[in-house]
Amino acid sequence: MCLQVTLAQPPPPDTVWGGTPWQRAILDAPVISGQSQAVNIVPNGNHCFDKQVKIKITKGSEYEQCLFFNTTDGYVGYLQPLDGASGGLCDIKPDTEDFTVFIIGLKGNVYTYRTTESRGGFQYTVSTGNTQTHQYNMNTSVGGTAQLRRKTGSRSYCNNRISAQAYKYDNKPEVYYLFGGSYPPVINVSSNKYLGNFGIGYNYTDKGLYLCMELVSDLFSAKIMDVKDVNTCFNSQPFQHLESRMTNNRTAELQKERDKIARYRAGIRAGDECAAAMENIAVFRTAQLQIQEENLEKMQQGNTYQNLEAQKATLGMMDPLFVVQGNILDIHLSICRTEIAVRRNNSGSAADKLGCLRTQLARLHTAETQMSALDARYSTEPGRAFAEKSRIYLDVMRGSSCN
Numbered sequence: 001m002c003l004q005v006t007l008a009q010p011p012p013p014d015t016v017w018g019g020t021p022w023q024r025a026i027l028d029a030p031v032i033s034g035q036s037q038a039v040n041i042v043p044n045g046n047h048c049f050d051k052q053v054k055i056k057i058t059k060g061s062e063y064e065q066c067l068f069f070n071t072t073d074g075y076v077g078y079l080q081p082l083d084g085a086s087g088g089l090c091d092i093k094p095d096t097e098d099f100t101v102f103i104i105g106l107k108g109n110v111y112t113y114r115t116t117e118s119r120g121g122f123q124y125t126v127s128t129g130n131t132q133t134h135q136y137n138m139n140t141s142v143g144g145t146a147q148l149r150r151k152t153g154s155r156s157y158c159n160n161r162i163s164a165q166a167y168k169y170d171n172k173p174e175v176y177y178l179f180g181g182s183y184p185p186v187i188n189v190s191s192n193k194y195l196g197n198f199g200i201g202y203n204y205t206d207k208g209l210y211l212c213m214e215l216v217s218d219l220f221s222a223k224i225m226d227v228k229d230v231n232t233c234f235n236s237q238p239f240q241h242l243e244s245r246m247t248n249n250r251t252a253e254l255q256k257e258r259d260k261i262a263r264y265r266a267g268i269r270a271g272d273e274c275a276a277a278m279e280n281i282a283v284f285r286t287a288q289l290q291i292q293e294e295n296l297e298k299m300q301q302g303n304t305y306q307n308l309e310a311q312k313a314t315l316g317m318m319d320p321l322f323v324v325q326g327n328i329l330d331i332h333l334s335i336c337r338t339e340i341a342v343r344r345n346n347s348g349s350a351a352d353k354l355g356c357l358r359t360q361l362a363r364l365h366t367a368e369t370q371m372s373a374l375d376a377r378y379s380t381e382p383g384r385a386f387a388e389k390s391r392i393y394l395d396v397m398r399g400s401s402c403n
Contacts, residue, residue, distance in 0.1 A: 019181070023162070026211060026227060027180065029202040031074035031106060032195050033209045038074030038106035040135075043126045043241055047103055048233040049077060052090055054226040055200055057081065059219065066090035067197060068232060074106030076197055077234065092234050095122060101234065106195055108135025110305060113239050126239040130310065134303040148176065148187040148205075157213050157224055164213040174217045178203075180210035198222040247296060250317065254292055261285050274336035281329045288322055308380060315386045320393035321371040324364055331361045334402070356402035367396040 019027075030036040041047065049068035056064050063081040066089045070076070080100050082089050093099060099115035112127045129136070148167040155177050156163050164177035167187060176199070178187075184207055193204035199215030200222050214223035261282060268278045298313035335357050341350040371389045378385035 025229065026162070027209055029069070029071040029195060029209060029211075031070075031072055032193055032202045032204045034204075036072045036074075040107045041073070041075055041103070041105045041109045041111075043111055043128050043132055044237050044239060046233055046235050046237075047075065047077060049230060052228055052230040052232065053200070053224055054089060055198065055222055056225050057198060058221045064089055064225070065198070067200070068092075068230070069195060069201075071195065071202070074195060075103055075109070076195055076201070077101055077103040078197055092232065094124065094234070094238075097122070103234075104136075104197065108137060108303075110136045110303075111236075113234075113236055124239040125242045125245075126236060127242040129304040130243060130300060130307075131303045131305070134301070134307065134310075136303055136305055148178075148189060150183055150185050150187075151175065155214060158226060162213065164211075174199075174215060176212050177214040177216075177223075178210040179213050181208055200224055243300075247300065250292075250296055254289060254296070257285070257289055261289065273340060274333055277329070277333040277336045281326075281333060284326060284329055288326070291322075292317060308382070312382045315382050319386070320389040321368065321375070324367050324371060324393060324396070328361065328364045328368065331357055331364060335361065353402050360400055360402060363396050363400075367392050 031038050047070070049070050051069040051071060053067040053069065054064060055067060056062060065081040066079050068077040068090075077092075078101070079090070079092070092101060094101075094113070094115050096115065097117045099113075101113045103109075103111045103113070108131060110129055110131045112129075114125050114127075116123050116125075148169060151166040151168055153166040154163050155166075157179075162179055164179040165183040166175050167178055168175045187210070188206040190204045190206070195202045196212065200212055203210050203212060211224075215221060264278075264285070265282045268275050268282070272278070295313040295316045299310050299317070301307070302310035304310045304314050335354065338350055338354045338357060342354055370392055374385045374388050374392075378388070
């Protein structure tokens with residue numbers, strides 16, 4: 001709970017006030033006010049926090065979440081949300097199943113730590129999105145350099161021990177309840193001077209440091225329920241770098257694929273009626289191998305949260321369109337083999353299979369056209385294109401067997 005102190009009455013607008021010792025401590029964020037410099041945090045280190053904040057978020061339903069601030073080195077961590085009746089809201093326990101903690105640094109490092117249960121015990125991974133080398137571009141919580149204007153109304157927090165003043169931008173619906181040393185008519189928020197998440201946190205302005213206690217919008221709201229000083233650390237040393245492991249594994253898989261293509265090509269016999277179909281498969285797989293190698297390199301050249309090429313390269317490693325195109329070539333080979341069987345044996349079952357294969361080929365061509373159109377339509381939204389293509393792939397593969 002908030003410390004047991006008596007809240008002074010909210011300061012009059014346009015006046016600077018001293019506040020209580022606890023209120024002054026609440027507004028102490030050296031990395032935002034310029035008294036310290038943000039650090040470039042590393043994926044495997046000891047992440048320590050000096051403030052713990054419980055918030056309540058309303059988005060359709062209500063749930064609570066716990067945030068941790070390091071106000072000197074400039075990073076924030078947060079755990080997964082829980083409903084209000086659940087305990088352990090602020091427990092950082094990496095040695096438990098389904099543990100997840102997110103840590104975001106003011107310098108642009110974004111790390112997701114997860115513990116999952118595996119056959120040999122727990123598995124610890126950290127996903128960086130390449131932000132350890134290609135930092136995420138952080139933005140202020142209250143929207144850049146436009147002017148916030150004071151509005152009528154204030155709200156109390158922490159059992160009425162803090163009062164915050166309403167502010168909003170012109171022509172925008174969001175209302176921000178700010179706690180600070182004065183409440184002038186207009187506040188200019190400094191860009192890239194924000195420590196927090198979900199709209200809650202510290203913002204530096206031309207009038208000094210403010211703590212956003214609550215964000216209210218038509219579809220979403222978040223407010224601080226409790227804040228206290230802590231000395232909490234999270235040791236991330238055991239967590240394995242997910243992107244590095246993926247890169248290493250994929251490099252090994254591509255080498256295996258290269259060897260498989262070589263063996264496949266060696267098995268194409270001169271004079272085989274279906275040799276051309278087999279060669280088409282080998283050419284396609286070779287081209288895909290080169291694309292995958294290029295993707296593997298591109299996906300490391302930017303952070304996967306903001307760099308479009310890195311996003312496309314990452315999703316391109318498992319593109320459903322390429323699977324469909326490969327299946328089309330496989331079907332052509334099966335049709336070739338089945339046509340030979342029909343000619344030689346005049347088999348009814350072979351003829352039935354041939355009809356099934358041709359139907360499946362038509363469905364795959366339709367899926368290919370639809371997927372290519374999605375790539376063009378969502379050229380700047382590769383994640384959306386990938387999700388839609390995956391849905392099409394699952395539909396076309398449902399009941400696709402012609403055996």
